[in-house]
Amino acid sequence: MKIIKIxxxxxxxxxxxxxxxxxxxxxxxxxxxxxxYDIDIPAARRNQQIACRxxxxxxxxxxxxxxxxxxxxxxxxxxxxxxISILPGTFREMDSDxxxxxxxxxxxxxxxxxxxxxxxRAMRTVPIYEGFARAIRRCxxxxxxxxxxxxxSACVKALYDTFPRIKAFGCCHEVFHTQDFLCCVLREMTxxxxxxxxxxxxxxxxxxxxxxxxxxxxEYDLLSLLPGFMEKYFETGYYEHGxxxxxxxxxxxxxxRVKMDLFRRYGALAAAGDxxxxxxxxxxxxxxxxxxxxxxxxxxxxxxxxEQNQAKKEAEAAAMASGAVPVTxxxxxxxxxxxxxxxxxxxxxxxxxxxxxxxxxxxxxxxxIVETNCVFTNGLVKPVVAKPLPAGALALVQRNCxxxxxxxDSIKQRDLNGIFAAFAAQPLCDGLSLRDARTLxxxxxRNTEACLAPYxx
Numbered sequence: 001m002k003i004i005k006i007x008x009x010x011x012x013x014x015x016x017x018x019x020x021x022x023x024x025x026x027x028x029x030x031x032x033x034x035x036x037y038d039i040d041i042p043a044a045r046r047n048q049q050i051a052c053r054x055x056x057x058x059x060x061x062x063x064x065x066x067x068x069x070x071x072x073x074x075x076x077x078x079x080x081x082x083x084i085s086i087l088p089g090t091f092r093e094m095d096s097d098x099x100x101x102x103x104x105x106x107x108x109x110x111x112x113x114x115x116x117x118x119x120x121r122a123m124r125t126v127p128i129y130e131g132f133a134r135a136i137r138r139c140x141x142x143x144x145x146x147x148x149x150x151x152x153s154a155c156v157k158a159l160y161d162t163f164p165r166i167k168a169f170g171c172c173h174e175v176f177h178t179q180d181f182l183c184c185v186l187r188e189m190t191x192x193x194x195x196x197x198x199x200x201x202x203x204x205x206x207x208x209x210x211x212x213x214x215x216x217x218x219e220y221d222l223l224s225l226l227p228g229f230m231e232k233y234f235e236t237g238y239y240e241h242g243x244x245x246x247x248x249x250x251x252x253x254x255x256x257r258v259k260m261d262l263f264r265r266y267g268a269l270a271a272a273g274d275x276x277x278x279x280x281x282x283x284x285x286x287x288x289x290x291x292x293x294x295x296x297x298x299x300x301x302x303x304x305x306x307e308q309n310q311a312k313k314e315a316e317a318a319a320m321a322s323g324a325v326p327v328t329x330x331x332x333x334x335x336x337x338x339x340x341x342x343x344x345x346x347x348x349x350x351x352x353x354x355x356x357x358x359x360x361x362x363x364x365x366x367x368x369i370v371e372t373n374c375v376f377t378n379g380l381v382k383p384v385v386a387k388p389l390p391a392g393a394l395a396l397v398q399r400n401c402x403x404x405x406x407x408x409d410s411i412k413q414r415d416l417n418g419i420f421a422a423f424a425a426q427p428l429c430d431g432l433s434l435r436d437a438r439t440l441x442x443x444x445x446r447n448t449e450a451c452l453a454p455y456x457x
Contacts, residue, residue, distance in 0.1 A: 001063075002344045004032040007079035007140070009072070009132065010086035011036025012043025014313035016148050019332035020083065021051045024064060026329060027337045029346045031063040037075035043314075044068045049321035059329045072132075076139035081340055084132065084155075085148035088125040089451045091310075095303040096447035097121055104440050106428050107287045109275040109300050112150040113208045114400060115428040118279070119407060120444050122154040123419065126411040127455040129155050133162035144343055146171055146336060147354075152207035153369040156354050157408045169381060170354030172371070173334060174272035175203050175210055181240040181256060182215050182222045182269075188232070189225045192217070201271070203352045203373055204361050204386030205397050206404065208276040210352065210371045212269040213387040223269060230260050237297040247297050251305055255297025258286055266393040274298045280400050283428045342376035349376045355383055362388045368401050399427065414456055 006024075011017055017036075024034070034051070038044040051066040069075035076082065097117030098108050111117030129149075136145060136159075145168035149155050156170040179196035186192050186199075194217045202214040215222035229238075237244045237255020246253040258274035270277050275298050278286035286296050293300055319325040335351050342349040354371045360383035361370035373384040389397065403422050410418025423429065424437040432440065445452060 002030045002032075002346065004030060004080040004344065005078050006032070006034045006064075006081045006083060006340075007069075007075040007143070008034055008036050009075065009082065009084045010038055010149070011047055011068070011075075012038035012040045013047070013085050014043075014310060014317055016085040017047050018050065018317070019334055020336055021047065021054055021066075022329055023332050023334060023337040025051075025054045025057070025060040025062055026331060027062045027341055029062075030341060030344055032065075032080075034064050034066045035069045035075040035079070036066060037069040037072055041068065041070065043317075046317050046321040050317065050327060053320065053323070053327045054329060057327070057329050072135050073139050076135055076143075079140040079143045081343075082136060082140065082143050082145045083148070083336070084129075084145065086128070088121060088128060088149070089448065091303055091307050093120070093124065093448040093451055094306070096444055098301075098303050100444050100447060101428075101440060104432060104436055106283060106432075106440075107290060107293065107300055108428065109278055109287065109293060109298060111279075113152070113276065113279065114403070115279045115426050116423065116440060116444060118151050119419065119423045119426065119441075120448055122151050122407055123411060123445075123456070124448065124451045125149065125151065126154055126158045126408065129158035130162045130412075133159045133166060136166060137163040141165065143167070144340075145169075146339070148172075148336075150208075151404075152354055153404050154408050154411075156369045157356075157404075158412075160356055161408070161412055167381075169374070170207060170369070170371075171334075171336060171339070172207055172352070172354065174208060174276060175201070175212075175352045175371075176333065176335070177240060177273060178212065178259070178269065178271040179215075181238075181259075182212075183217075184238065184240050185225050185229045186217055186220060186222055189229055190220065192220065201373075202387050203271050203371065204389060205271070205371055206364075206369065206401050207354050207371050208272045209280045209397060209400055210271040211266075211389055211393050211397070212271045213389060215269070223263075226260070226263055226269070230264065234260050244297075247299055251299050251301040253298075257296045258298070261296075262393075266396075267390045268393045270393075275301070279428060280396065281427050282430045284431065287428065339376050343379055343381075345378035347377070350374070350384070351376065353381070355381070358383060360385050362386065363394045364398065364401050365405065368405055370401075416456060 036044040098111035147170045152170045199217040254274040357370045375382040407422035
């Protein structure tokens with residue numbers, strides 16, 4: 001058995017941590033320690049109690065002990081792997097990110113990656129990640145670092161900018177959902193059943209704006225099935241994880257109409273949920289108003305719902321930690337533990353992750369953070385060179401990639417003028433005058449001043 005130490009930064013997480021702990025309990029061939037670190041220590045202690053209950057279940061095959069670290073260095077010293085999933089700021093800051101732009105006619109379905117909300121979130125997050133990178137360099141410079149926090153590209157870039165030798169990559173499950181969608185296309189058009197891990201997809205782009213140029217299952221070219229599928233389902237929409245109208249009562253559901261519309265126009269399949277895809281494009285396309293979003297079969301997720309959902313998850317976690325409700329083990333469908341086992345030499349996995357571009361993403365600058373397939377095995381992460389994107393799709397990706405690079409470089413320099421240039425250049429801000437863009441930017445900075453003041457004047 002491979003004995004390892006995992007440091008979990010954000011170990012009080014109500015979502016990612018519990019999925020990870022379940023998958024880890026079901027992982028063969030590894031064991032050791034998981035050190036949970038969180039500024040919310042009671043939340044980390046709850047997850048420790050839940051993890052201990054999971055490890056005690058008869059279905060658990062791994063043997064991990066869980067500890068709660070009271071300092072970042074304590075968690076990191078001796079770590080072989082570092083997992084990071086944090087909420088930068090509070091829901092108060094997120095409320096400004098998502099809803100302040102609405103007074104200027106800018107609507108965001110997520111608000112955590114690009115657009116006005118993504119810029120302000122990056123301003124809060126990048127300095128924190130600079131601190132994480134310095135601590136990793138000090139305490140466990142050879143550790144593998146797996147990032148889950150958004151904005152993904154900015155987080156991963158901050159890690160490499162601060163500690164160039166770091167072994168970090170960003171993990172996102174949006175491509176997995178699109179693979180599920182393609183399995184539905186295969187079933188609907190041919191009657192053939194397949195699982196997402198059984199199909200091959202060539203994915204390339206940037207996080208939450210990744211595109212598929214090829215998708216195959218055995219002798220089936222899945223992208224060639226899409227025109228016929230769209231004739232049947234474009235108007236009604238089609239959701240891979242439930243009924244087509246689930247978006248009407250589930251903020252995280254969507255009808256894939258944006259995805260299908262982009263495929264029709266650009267010849268490649270955008271590989272993220274419609275809620276994310278719409279934010280990388282001019283607002284007039286899919287986000288001109290809440291009604292426009294509804295016509296495309298997705299909704300805007302209000303921060304008030306996120307607050308209610310977190311309160312519900314906190315109550316559920318407390319009940320599981322205390323033993324008031326049973327805990328169960330089932331695979332989450334996420335890739336984190338599979339990648340971890342592969343890096344331990346126990347498997348070989350091909351999966352999409354975010355890394356600095358070393359040539360694997362044609363058409364984007366070297367050093368930009370890109371999302372492509374990579375091979376994971378025995379201490380090695382090897383990017384796979386992606387097929388070139390069609391010119392139209394590439395132009396959309398290039399614009400957003402340039403904005404991310406400008407934003408990250410300006411945050412690194414604490415250059416508010418450069419940050420504003422990236423803010424005004426967001427596709428969702430296309431309809432703003434420069435004066436209105438400056439007013440909105442200043443307003444959002446003031447709204448979140450408590451988080452920005454330690455880093456920006």
